[in-house]
Amino acid sequence: MASVTVKHLWKEYGSQVVLENLNLHVADREFVTIIGASGCGKTTFLRMLLGVEQPTKGQLLIDGEPVPAEPGPDRGIVFQRYSLFPHLSVLDNLMLGLEFSGSRWLGKLFGARRRVALEKAESLLEAIGLHTARDKYPSQLSGGMQQRLSIAQSVIREPKILLLDEPFGALDPGITADMHEIILRLWQANRMTIFMITHDLKESFQLGTRLLVFDKRRNDPHEPERYGATVTYDIPLNRKKHSMPLASLTAALAGP
Amino acid sequence: MPRLVNLYPSSGGALALGALPFLILIAAYLFGSATRLAENPDDKLLPAPSAFVETLKSYAVEEDRRSGEVLWWLDTGASLKRLLIALGISALIGIVGGLAIGALPIVRSLLGPFVAALAMIPPLAILPILFIMLGLGEVAKIALIVFGVAPCIIRDVSLRAGELPKEQLIKAQTLGASSWLLATRVILPQLWPRLIDALRLTLGSAWLFLIAAEAIASTEGLGYRIFLVRRYMAMDVILPYVIWITLLAYTMDWLLRMTRARLFPWAESR
Numbered sequence: 001m002a003s004v005t006v007k008h009l010w011k012e013y014g015s016q017v018v019l020e021n022l023n024l025h026v027a028d029r030e031f032v033t034i035i036g037a038s039g040c041g042k043t044t045f046l047r048m049l050l051g052v053e054q055p056t057k058g059q060l061l062i063d064g065e066p067v068p069a070e071p072g073p074d075r076g077i078v079f080q081r082y083s084l085f086p087h088l089s090v091l092d093n094l095m096l097g098l099e100f101s102g103s104r105w106l107g108k109l110f111g112a113r114r115r116v117a118l119e120k121a122e123s124l125l126e127a128i129g130l131h132t133a134r135d136k137y138p139s140q141l142s143g144g145m146q147q148r149l150s151i152a153q154s155v156i157r158e159p160k161i162l163l164l165d166e167p168f169g170a171l172d173p174g175i176t177a178d179m180h181e182i183i184l185r186l187w188q189a190n191r192m193t194i195f196m197i198t199h200d201l202k203e204s205f206q207l208g209t210r211l212l213v214f215d216k217r218r219n220d221p222h223e224p225e226r227y228g229a230t231v232t233y234d235i236p237l238n239r240k241k242h243s244m245p246l247a248s249l250t251a252a253l254a255g256p
Numbered sequence: 257m258p259r260l261v262n263l264y265p266s267s268g269g270a271l272a273l274g275a276l277p278f279l280i281l282i283a284a285y286l287f288g289s290a291t292r293l294a295e296n297p298d299d300k301l302l303p304a305p306s307a308f309v310e311t312l313k314s315y316a317v318e319e320d321r322r323s324g325e326v327l328w329w330l331d332t333g334a335s336l337k338r339l340l341i342a343l344g345i346s347a348l349i350g351i352v353g354g355l356a357i358g359a360l361p362i363v364r365s366l367l368g369p370f371v372a373a374l375a376m377i378p379p380l381a382i383l384p385i386l387f388i389m390l391g392l393g394e395v396a397k398i399a400l401i402v403f404g405v406a407p408c409i410i411r412d413v414s415l416r417a418g419e420l421p422k423e424q425l426i427k428a429q430t431l432g433a434s435s436w437l438l439a440t441r442v443i444l445p446q447l448w449p450r451l452i453d454a455l456r457l458t459l460g461s462a463w464l465f466l467i468a469a470e471a472i473a474s475t476e477g478l479g480y481r482i483f484l485v486r487r488y489m490a491m492d493v494i495l496p497y498v499i500w501i502t503l504l505a506y507t508m509d510w511l512l513r514m515t516r517a518r519l520f521p522w523a524e525s526r
Contacts, residue, residue, distance in 0.1 A: 052426060071429035082421035085428075087445045087522050096441070097431035104434065107441040137522040150427075157431055 002062055002074075002160035002193040003028050004049070009058035010228070011044055017228035018044050020217075022058070024231060026210070031187055031194045033204035036214030040229035042197045045214070046163050049195065050077055062161065073101070076154030076162045076192075080169050083150045084138040090149055091134040094121040097157040121156065128152045128182055144175040148182060155186050162187075164196035168203070176200075180207055211235040303492040311492040327481065331497075335478040336504070338394065339466050342401035343455060346462075349402070350409030351444075351451050357410065358417020358447070359439045371410050379404035379465055387473060397469035404465045409454040416450040417443055449523035452516040456509050463505055 006024035010017070019041040026032055034042050047053040048060055051070045060067050062074075077083070085093055095109075098117040102109050109117050125131045128148040130141075138146055147167055154162060164183075168176045184207065187194055198204050204211050213233035220226045265273055289302035316328035323330075353371065356363045383400055390396040420443060428442045470479030478501055485493045517524055 050426065050430070071426050073430060073432035075430060077427060077430050079423040079427070082423040083427040085424060085442060085446075087520070096428075100428075100432040100434075100437055100441075105436070107433070107437040139522065153427075154430065159430070 001028050004161070004193065004195075005059070005061040005064070007059040007061070009048075009060055010056045011041065011048065011053070012056045012228070016225040020228035020230055022230050024212075024234075026193065026195075029191060029193055031207060031209045032196065032212060033208035033210070034195060034197045034212045034214060035199070035201060035204045036229065040214045040216060042214050043165060046165055046195060046197060049161065049163055050075055073097070073157045074160045076157065076159035078147070078150050078154055078162070078164045078167045080166045084146055084153070086138050089135050089137060090130055090141070091118075091121060091125065093138065093149060094124060094153055094156060097153065101157065124152050124156055127185070143171050144179065147171060147179065151179075151183060151186065155190055155192075158190060159192060162192045162194045164194065166197050166199060169199060176203065183207065205237060208237050211237055300489045300491055303495075307492040308496055311490075312496060315493065315496075327476075328500075330476050331478045331481050332500070332504070334474075334476045335466060335470065338397050338470075338477070339401065339462060342398045342466070343405070343459075343462060345398070346402050346406040346409055346458070347451060347455060349406040350413050350454060351447060353406075353410035354413025354417060354451070355439060355444055355447060357414035359443050360435075364414070368414075371407050371414075375407035375411055377403075380468060383469065383472070392473040397466065397474070400469045401462050401465045405458045405462050408458050408461075409451065412454040412457070413447050413451055416447055420446060446523075449516055449520040452512050452520075456512050459505055459509055459512075463501065467501075 004024070004026040006022050009019060009022040011019040022045070034045070036042050044053060048055055049062075049067060051068050051072065054069060067075075071077070085096065088096065095117055096107075098120065099107050099109050102113055102117065122131065122134070125134055128151070130145060130149060130152075133141060133145065138149070141149065151164075151167065167183075168179050171179065180203070183194075183196075186192075196204075196207065198207075211233070212231050213235075214229045215232040216227055216229045217232065218227045285302065286305070289304055292299045292302050293304055312328075316326065319325060320327050353367070357367055357371070358364070379400055382403065383396075386396040386399050386403070390399055424442065425438065428438050433442065466477075467479030467482070470477040471483040474480040478497055482494050482497050
């Protein structure tokens with residue numbers, strides 16, 4: 001269970017308003033895709049859910065409780081880059097989450113408990129098609145393989161919420177179809193609520209059950225920092241029939 | 257004709273090019289030595305190769321008449337022992353200090369400026385203090401090297417810890433890592449290769465401090481011997497010792513490089 005409630009949320013850095021008066025309720029197991037121009041607070045919103053930034057005003061609640069002020073295993077994250085551990089093999093990268101939870105002081109598992117963890121890790125490796133690369137280091141993998149591993153690494157701890165910050169932004173367009181299939185499969189199998197930032201409009205429609213567009217409602221050309229962004233479009237997607245055709249949204253976004 | 261910047265030597269050619277400066281140096285020495293000895297057979301400044309062989313025999317094979325020890329190996333053993341103990345202590349201080357400063361913002365605020373200031377004190381300037389406080393024995397010599405080397409290693413290692421992508425540290429926390437596990441399973445393993453790099457870079461100054469300490473107060477050691485025989489202008493002893501020291505330092509550097517490649521293959525850039 002992980003519903004997210006946002007009430008009158010503001011985020012400011014000094015005089016710069018990043019997000020203003022954000023109100024939102026996201027139900028459990030929703031797949032929320034987020035798009036918007038760069039610098040309009042999408043990543044800031046994600047970082048607040050992650051717990052590395054705190055709201056200036058208002059409330060950000062997960063299942064009615066305020067988001068803890070630091071990252072934790074209930075909220076997984078996949079960044080565009082750098083979320084793998086270069087000194088660990090593919091398998092060890094995947095095992096790490098299980099070893100953290102199973103061994104408080106050594107961070108390593110032995111014997112029967114290791115075998116259980118190993119089994120889980122290997123079946124997940126199989127699912128993301130990386131079992132042949134299990135002993136390689138991350139730097140030996142292609143960008144697509146690295147991101148698949150990074151997603152699996154986050155999912156293995158079974159977070160309630162999975163946050164994806166442009167996870168496929170640095171990948172070739174050719175591989176994104178595979179990545180979409182993997183992420184949808186993991187989402188269905190793991191009962192997570194997903195928030196995913198993307199620059200790809202098509203992707204945002206294809207993947208999500210709900211699309212949020214972040215943008216500024218008002219803009220003062222003499223003082224661009226005066227007003228923050230908020231959710232300007234909140235579009236439920238039911239996969240089969242989009243409530244708003246792609247073309248009209250593109251037109252709406254291109255408008256003033 | 258390709259540009260000069262695109263001209264690469266073959267592997268044999270690279271070897272020959274690398275050997276060239278050494279050969280030139282040796283040739284220049286032999287020429288200078290022969291010229292001076294032709295003018296004055298008693299010249300001590302550039303001894304003939306035969307003199308080196310004699311010296312090597314009396315220092316490295318035969319026992320010293322007064323002490324009954326083979327001086328070459330006595331000196332080498334004493335110096336290496338000091339150096340290795342000092343480097344070991346420095347590495348330990350460096351990795352613990354670097355990890356603590358790099359991983360914990362509170363420790364960084366507490367010790368960062370202090371270590372930076374410490375690293376700026378010229379170690380030789382505090383050598384008298386070390387001799388006064390610790391006596392003229394082994395402890396003062398080791399302390400000098402540690403003082404000269406450890407702050408640099410701490411700074412280098414903590415800089416590396418600071419360079420680790422924030423994303424990695426956040427990710428580890430979302431996987432449930434405590435501060436302890438973050439330090440021991442994520443940060444520390446990535447600092448070892450940098451520790452070896454730092455040791456390699458400080459090896460030169462470690463030798464400098466060793467020889468300085470030995471020159472001032474010692475009864476054996478490579479630096480002690482060089483400064484002892486200086487009084488007799490015994491270039492036939494000094495030059496082989498210098499070459500030997502260079503060889504030892506070079507070997508240590510090579511061993512460290514090999515250790516890094518063997519133990520941390522993931523950190524090799526190519």
